[in-house]
Amino acid sequence: MLAVSIFIHELGHLLCGMLVGVKARIFSMGYGRGIWKKKIGETTYQITAIPLGGYVMFKGDEYGKKLKGEPGELLSTPPLKRMIPVLGGPFANLILGFLLLFILELTGDNSPSNKIFIDPSIESVSQAYKSGLRTGDRITSINGNNTENFEELFTEIALSKGDPIQVTYLRDGQQNSVSIVPSMYSSGGRPAIGVEPAGERRVVATFTxxxxxxxxxxxxxxxxxxxxxxxxxxxxxxxxxxxxxxxxxxxxxxxxxxxxxxxxxxxxxxxxxxxxxxxxxxxxxxxxxxxxxxxxxxxxxxxxxxxxxxxxxxxxxxxxxxxxxxVIAADVIEFKNLRNNEFPILNQEILSLPAYDPELSKRLGNIRINDTFYKDVPSLVAAAKNVGSNTVKVSFSGREYLSEINVRPIGLLGFKPSIKFVAEYHNKEQSVGEALVGAGNKVYQNVATTLKGIGMLFSGLLSPKDNLSGPIGIVQVAGLSLEYGWQTYLDFVAKISIALMIMNLLPIPVADGGHIVMYAYEAIAGRPLPRKVMEAIFRVGFFFLIGLGIYVSFHDVLRFF
Incomplete structure (x- = not known):
């Protein structure tokens, strides 16, 4: 999948080079030594032993003695014209992404609907639940922007930067509106309000x-x-x-x-x-x-x-x-209807403490029931069971409440759970023209979301560790998308192709965007940068990309183990 996107990218370079008369020396499908080669004109086409991705090497693509000023050389071509083969790669990724999204739109690909689900286990911390939303509600707009499906809903929330959002929703046919402040403490540091797409859910056992x-x-x-x-x-x-x-x-x-x-x-x-x-x-x-x-x-x-x-x-x-x-026996201590008489704003409906959590023993010094300290978790559980239906005084880190306590027995199997679900879809039928418009809108949304996400990464609002992935992480997600069917997989490939276009257009030396900046300078100044300056700039860009690749791959591997 990633290899196909890279191959299409390099094919775009080749074809756009031909368009303006820039000749390629080598066009390779894959990396390493070629196991099949065929020379057509001045270009050697080859397939390598590792047919993943590919590359194109243009004639005269390095400044120096090898540059003869002959027709067909990349660097002998006027700088503005030279940009066309460079832009060809990102443009090919854009076309691939658009075509895949168009096919999906045409075949009736349906996104998860705007109907929401709020997991009962997070109701006490869900901003949506605390603001009055409930499972089954349909969120129709956020800040005045229509949200026809959950993907649009998720994007609007994730790009809110944590500022209050105005949510309009339907319940039993009646429209309501509420202001919600997204939480910034979700996975990956993305703003979230504690909602998920409606649909059938199943627990998945996962092991590193x-x-x-x-x-x-x-x-x-x-x-x-x-x-x-x-x-x-x-x-x-x-x-x-x-x-x-x-x-x-x-x-x-x-x-x-x-x-x-x-x-x-x-x-x-x-x-x-x-x-x-x-x-x-x-x-x-x-x-x-x-x-x-x-x-x-x-x-x-x-x-x-x-x-x-x-x-x-x-x-x-x-x-x-x-x-x-x-089954492993376990208990959950539930503190219900917590009331702080001094500061009512601190009141909570419920606070759950998993008694099986090994970290709970480290926090026992901050927990009191009727001013009593408990030296171990079993003592705390026993005291909670003895409370019965009485209202007692509880204290967390010196903050006092009145509360009822319930000990809920549960069972565990011993694995890290994840959730697989089949979403409730937003059904739609459309013509070829509507599919073209729909695909164009999706491309625009993907580009806008990616650019805003990059801005949030640089501003520190998003964590690079949790929001960036390299080839290892991409392959893992691609495998998961296959489990949900070919439509989910093709949608993922389209998004990867569009993301590849954007990343290549960033003004990073070595990347296509870096070359565009260099050629633009040459077109304006009438001469290229000094060779040593260019070498230094490209060296910095090379080490930056290598460092970034090692960083994201390291964290991808950590997620496996």
Whole structure:
């Protein structure tokens, strides 16, 4: 997919070069040594052993002795005319993106509707929920801009910079309006109001490559579990003899608990398993799964999953399997109807503390119930259960409230959950002309959104670590998009192609935009920059791009492990 976008980009350079008489020395499909070559005229066409992407090398593309001033040389062509083959690459990416979006529009590609879903587990922190919006509402406009689908809704919120937005929505056929201040503490630092597209949801079990490799090695080297038992006994003996400090033991226990919560189920489930039912009961969201598992604490349950048959080759092909998995018992402490008499603005409907979170033990010093401090989490849970239906005084970091307390039993399997959903779509039928207009509007929206996003990255409103991806991350997302069908995949390819156009047009030395700036200077000044200056500028651009590539690839790899 990325390789195709790059190949089309280089083909654009070649064809636009031919258009203005600039000749290519080499046009390569892929990188490395050519395994098939054919010379036509002065151009050698080749396919390499690594047919990913490609490149074009023009005749006379370097200043120096090799530049003879002959017709067909890139740098012997007038600078304004020289820009055409350089612009050809980004233009080809634009055409590819437009054509793919046009095909999708013509074939009835439908975006997720503007009907929203608010996860019950985040209602206490959802800005939308606290402002009065509810699951099933349709957001029809934001700040006066119509939002026909969820993609438009998401874009308007994400580009709000955290400023208050005016949201118009429909509920039971009646139009309402409310002002919402987006939260800046969402994943990636993007403004968000705590809403998701409406549709069918399923919980997906995910494990990092590190966790999967660790489990594979454990199965090969420690099938009987004797190594774990030996290590545990050695640890207990050294603790009894006082050879290991108590704080070290405590930290080890926290790490073990955290590992169990994140990856214990890797013994039973595969990465990407979609959970459909527990003991025959259908489950969709994470709270539904945890609630159903809570009925079987410390017991084994039958989990019906949709499993990829060949995840690396055909991730869209699945088969249903029933797996027996033991349930980890856990509790959630819920502080309901929190009232602060001194500062009513601090009142909250509910505050949930997952008692199974290893980090909770570090925060116990800030939590009081009826002025009582609890030294460990089990003591806190026991005290919360004893409260019953009474209203008690609770304190968080010295801030006092009156509250009712409920301890809700749940069950866990031991994996990091994600959500897969089939959205409720905004259906539309359109003619060829309407499809052309729709594709053009989508291209415009993609360009405008990308440029505004780049501005927010430079201003610090968006985190580069969480919002930039390299080839590794792009391949991962492409694989996920394939699971949702060819339309989702083609839409992703179109967006990547348009993003490639924009990135290449940025005035970065080495990139196409950098060359355009150089040629524009030459056209205005009547002469090129001194050779040493150009070499220095391109050297800086080269190291910048290499550094950026290493940075985004490093964080892409971290997401895997």
């Amino acid at each position: 490559y590190g966790e999967q490799i660790s489990e594979w090695l454990n199965q090969k080297l420690n099938q009987s579990g004797e190594a774990d038992q030996f290590f545990e006994k050695q640890l207990q003996d050294q603790v009894a003899e006082g050879l290991i400090p108590e704080e070290v033991v405590k930290k080890y226990e926290e790490q073990t608990q955290s590992k169990e919560l994140k990856s214990r189920a890797v013994q039973y489930l595969n990465d990407g398993d979609v959970i459909l039912a527990v003991n025959g009961v259908d489950v969709g969201t994470i709270p539904e799964l945890q609630k159903e598992l809570g009925k079987y604490q410390n017991k084994s349950v039958q989990i019906l999953v949709d499993r990829k048959t060949y995840p690396l080759i055909t991730p869209w092909l699945t088969e249903r399997k029933e797996i027996t998995v033991p």
